[in-house]
Amino acid sequence: MAIHKPKDNSFKLILDDHRLFVDFLLRFIPLPIFNALSPDDIEDVSERFLPLLLENRDSDTVKRISLKNNPPLFVIAIVEHESQVNFRAPFKMLQYITLVLDKYEKEVNREHPGLTSTRDFRYPPVLPLIFYDGPAPWTAARNFADRTALKEIFGDYIPSFNYELVELNKYGFEDLSRYQDALSLLLLVDRIQKREELEELKGLPGDYWE
Template identity: 45%
Template sequence: MTKTNSHKPKTSTQNKKVKDSGARLIFGDPILCAQFLRGYTDIELLKDVQPEDIEDVTDRFISVWQEERDSDTVKKIHLKNQEDIDTLYLITLIEHQTKVDYDMSFRILRYIVLILTDYAAEAEKKQAGCTALKGFRYPPVLPIVFYDGDRNWTAAKNFQERTALSDLLGEYIPNFQYLVVPLSRYSNQELIEKEDELSLIMLIDKLRSSAEFHELAEIPDDYLEKISRDSPESLLKLIAKIIAAFLHRLNIPKEEIGDFTDQIERRDFTMLFEHFEAYDVQAERAKARAKGEAEGQARGKARGKADSILLLLSDLGAVPEALRERIMDETDMECLDQWIRGAARASSVEEFTEKYLPDLKEA
């Protein structure tokens, strides 16, 4: 559910969490949401759900807690051929951090109360007193947690497990369970076999470093060709936007992301992953800094040894400028150590030069 001060939908640019933006875009799109419900929940009632059956009602509910939840959505699913009730409410909560939310069941309980309260109010507007009738039925609320974190989901899925004395008073305590769909459950091959747009997004979402990106070069050409051929233009643009959010998480340079997503929008899936560099710009900067610091330390040590050599030679007489520059330019530590020993033993600057740097003497 999104915390908002009006009924106007939030844009992804308002979201401070890049990953949440990508997740919200997935479940905000009816085509991708329908693919998720059909292919990832294993609920028979949802096996035939179509995009036109899904209505986003997230903005009807104002958050009652302080933290921003831009990645959570509430959907109204219009059921077919159900005599008792034709509506199912779907709560999708996206968790992607490695830290599991152990209070998830209570968060969901608050969602459920808000949804059913709103449903009852709408029903009363249509028929006053209907909620007090024997035949009134509340719609089912299905809570789903899509989890793409690295660790196992270890939080209690039933609210009773979070309630004290549930073994004695269980029948008086709210008893419901939420469904967890962990992305780590699916191998790359299992995702590829689904042959839909969401599976491509999931493949990118599974990546945890830019180095892993090159593993996707093994994706079959016919899989990419099918998505390229069958996807509507609007969905390709959305896929590019979602993938851009996920690639940004990997610190890949904007230019690389732009080139990659441009290929998707142009339906140019030929060798989509083979020529994508996908390097972590932050990691590369860190390596460069570390290398620079190491080189700086090495130069400092070399400078110290060179100063020692010149100090020893200056005790023997005047040091020619050419010899001074040559010693200061040397960075080989073993060579500098040898020159220190030689300078300490030499009886003159000329003797040192003739033995260790004869080319300077000849010059």
């Protein structure tokens, strides 16, 4: 028997709580630059990108992260929890990335007119992230170039980037429960698709719940 989950799933709670989001980055995207990250370094800037968020305001998020002595990092987080894989994901990410960089360029030029036209200006990095908790395996292309025809011929002229994919069903109950924290519990609850998995959650040892 399938268990139907509300649209606001557990990952939205993680995105909305920056303490949990820091834990998530450290656990699933363990880049050394995140080791010194704190919740105060993160700003939710989703409201600045309403033109693309109108369709999925409940499941798409943009974060601006201050990195010590570095340009900011933007994280585009898309939650996919439908039963069918979204094969438009690479193109949707390309739309977001260009929108984020365009917005950043305009902000910089307002504060420092003409700066983005100088030789030394660099655009900030953007980390595209998809969190998928649907029942079917994620089979969409991970690189935008793989969704473009004749890439073997025109590859040098096609945008090429990968998005980070966290596919929840690839992590078993043992993988998620060993951390014994709030992030672990939220992901375990989100992972439940069938009644027998709910029983497995109930069967976690007492020290986990403590």
